Amino acid sequence: MDNIIEVRHLSKSFGDNEILSDINFTVNKGEVVCIIGASGSGKSTLLRCINLLEKPSGGEIIYHGNNVLDNKHDVYAYRTKLGMVFQQFNLFNNHNVLSNCTIGQMKVLHRSKEEAEEVAMKFLKVVGMDQYINAKPRQLSGGMKQRVAIARALSMEPDVMLFDEPTSALDPEMVGEVLAVMKELAKSGLTMLVVTHEMGFASEVADRVVFMDQGVITEEGTPEEIFNNPKEERTREFLRRILRDAKPD
Amino acid sequence: MTWKWFIKIITDYWPMFLRGAGVTLYISIIGTIIGAIIGLIIGTIRTIPQSDNVVKRVLMKIVNAILTIYIEVFRGTPMIVQSMVIFYGSLMLFNINMDKMFAGIFIVSINTGAYTAEIVRGGIISVDRGQFEAAHALGMNHIKTMLYVVLPQVIRNILPAMGNEFVINIKDSSVLNVISVTELFFQTSSITGNVFRFFEPFLIASIIYLVMTVTVTRILRFIEKRMDGPENFNVIPGNQMQVARPEDLVKKPGKTGC
Numbered sequence: 001m002d003n004i005i006e007v008r009h010l011s012k013s014f015g016d017n018e019i020l021s022d023i024n025f026t027v028n029k030g031e032v033v034c035i036i037g038a039s040g041s042g043k044s045t046l047l048r049c050i051n052l053l054e055k056p057s058g059g060e061i062i063y064h065g066n067n068v069l070d071n072k073h074d075v076y077a078y079r080t081k082l083g084m085v086f087q088q089f090n091l092f093n094n095h096n097v098l099s100n101c102t103i104g105q106m107k108v109l110h111r112s113k114e115e116a117e118e119v120a121m122k123f124l125k126v127v128g129m130d131q132y133i134n135a136k137p138r139q140l141s142g143g144m145k146q147r148v149a150i151a152r153a154l155s156m157e158p159d160v161m162l163f164d165e166p167t168s169a170l171d172p173e174m175v176g177e178v179l180a181v182m183k184e185l186a187k188s189g190l191t192m193l194v195v196t197h198e199m200g201f202a203s204e205v206a207d208r209v210v211f212m213d214q215g216v217i218t219e220e221g222t223p224e225e226i227f228n229n230p231k232e233e234r235t236r237e238f239l240r241r242i243l244r245d246a247k248p249d
Numbered sequence: 250m251t252w253k254w255f256i257k258i259i260t261d262y263w264p265m266f267l268r269g270a271g272v273t274l275y276i277s278i279i280g281t282i283i284g285a286i287i288g289l290i291i292g293t294i295r296t297i298p299q300s301d302n303v304v305k306r307v308l309m310k311i312v313n314a315i316l317t318i319y320i321e322v323f324r325g326t327p328m329i330v331q332s333m334v335i336f337y338g339s340l341m342l343f344n345i346n347m348d349k350m351f352a353g354i355f356i357v358s359i360n361t362g363a364y365t366a367e368i369v370r371g372g373i374i375s376v377d378r379g380q381f382e383a384a385h386a387l388g389m390n391h392i393k394t395m396l397y398v399v400l401p402q403v404i405r406n407i408l409p410a411m412g413n414e415f416v417i418n419i420k421d422s423s424v425l426n427v428i429s430v431t432e433l434f435f436q437t438s439s440i441t442g443n444v445f446r447f448f449e450p451f452l453i454a455s456i457i458y459l460v461m462t463v464t465v466t467r468i469l470r471f472i473e474k475r476m477d478g479p480e481n482f483n484v485i486p487g488n489q490m491q492v493a494r495p496e497d498l499v500k501k502p503g504k505t506g507c
Contacts, residue, residue, distance in 0.1 A: 051386060053382055053385060053386065071301075076388045076389070076390055077388065078388075079385065079386060079387070079388040080387065080388035082386070083386075084383070084386035086379060086382065086383060086386075088377075088379050089379075090377070090379035090380060090382060090383035091383070092380060092383065092384070092397075092398050093380065093402055094398065094401040094402045094405070095398075103387075103397055103398075104387035104388065104389070107389065107393055107397055108387055108388040108389055108393070109388075132482065134482070135482035136478060136482070138480075139479075139480070139481055139482035140482070149383075152387075153386075156387060156388070
């Protein structure tokens with residue numbers, strides 16, 4: 001399998017506070033990788049380091065054979081190859097749904113307006129938001145915003161989609177619609193790296209699950225291995241806690 | 250009798266008042282717009298993230314220092330004094346005889362620019378970090394992020410403050426009479442010289458100033474409302490010619506506030 005992103009010995013610290021240390025893992029083409037772990041374990045920071053929203057303190061990120069942390073590497077071109085979906089949606093407030101999905105294509109990829117709109121409409125249909133193209137973000141519900149955000153990222157036709165806890169800021173009844181879209185995308189063969197608290201989603205969709213604790217990857221494996229037969233004590237403890245909380249009294 | 254004078258001055262001198270008001274409006278509109286552009290540019294420069302490159306960092310430090318001096322000097326001295334210094338200074342030191350209208354617009358612009366720079370900086374800081382991050386994640390650099398995502402939101406956010414600046418400019422352009430710009434105050438002074446009365450001409454001038462400022466405020470409020478658009482969005486069914494069936498109406502997503 002050809003790997004798209006390979007992270008080698010990645011570390012990140014804010015001052016003396018080490019958030020990530022010696023992270024190693026790869027994302028292969030067509031794979032869905034879920035990163036799980038407790039809050040503050042460095043999952044989001046890892047994702048943000050991968051598309052360089054945070055500058056890693058050390059290590060390498062190899063993208064198609066090139067180290068993107070090399071000073072000569074074009075950061076902006078690299079970022080267009082990674083679609084990012086944020087916890088807080090971060091739709092551009094001054095653009096409507098359609099132009100949220102076209103602005104990046106037009107201004108960064110230099111596509112024509114017609115082409116950009118055609119591509120945007122294709123992905124807005126995928127997420128079921130094609131009826132709302134003239135709406136402004138503040139007129140939409142959280143779930144709708146997140147679906148548009150997914151379409152916006154897809155419109156750049158990236159190699160990998162990064163999801164940073166895409167359902168954590170949503171009301172419970174809106175989580176389903178976003179997860180449904182993500183499952184659809186996973187089935188279509190899109191390469192996805194998902195930071196999530198949705199264990200159901202991870203066990204159902206992921207090809208591989210990465211468990212993080214206190215800035216290191218403690219365990220990595222197929223969903224069956226991680227959820228049914230975890231090797232590490234920390235993983236077991238985390239899953240016990242999560243499953244206990246998830247159970248209705 | 251005051252009232253008679255009032256009517257007489259209006260009927261005799263209305264073209265002068267009108268011309269003065271026109272010049273005042275012209276200078277304050279152009280001055281506010283240029284000032285806003287100066288402010289937006291300075292605000293953008295002052296929020297450029299720190300570079301890793303040492304040379305660039307030193308360069309940024311120097312540019313920032315110059316901009317800080319500009320802001321402090323023009324915020325810290327009265328516009329009436331600046332007018333004298335700039336107009337007569339350029340004549341004495343560089344032998345440039347500035348066109349009076351140009352000098353007026355120039356002074357109002359750089360003054361407004363100094364104030365707006367700080368307003369814009371505040372406006373940029375108040376835009377959610379997520380907007381910058383989302384733009385960066387799409388591969389936009391600082392300039393593109395600013396142009397297509399941040400500044401349009403900043404402009405909306407600073408509109409009330411810019412309205413304030415505009416109103417201040419309408420009133421404060423009256424100080425330009427010290428360099429003989431023929432704005433409303435200057436014209437009114439000339440009229441008092443003709444009729445040897447002070448109260449009535451200046452009463453008329455104050456009414457004209459009031460009308461101008463109130464009108465401008467209302468227009469800007471209207472623009473703000475237009476920019477915001479409606480609170481809710483209703484989906485228009487794809488085929489608008491089709492008469493909606495009752496079941497369609499039930500299914501139709503209604504108000505979608507968040």
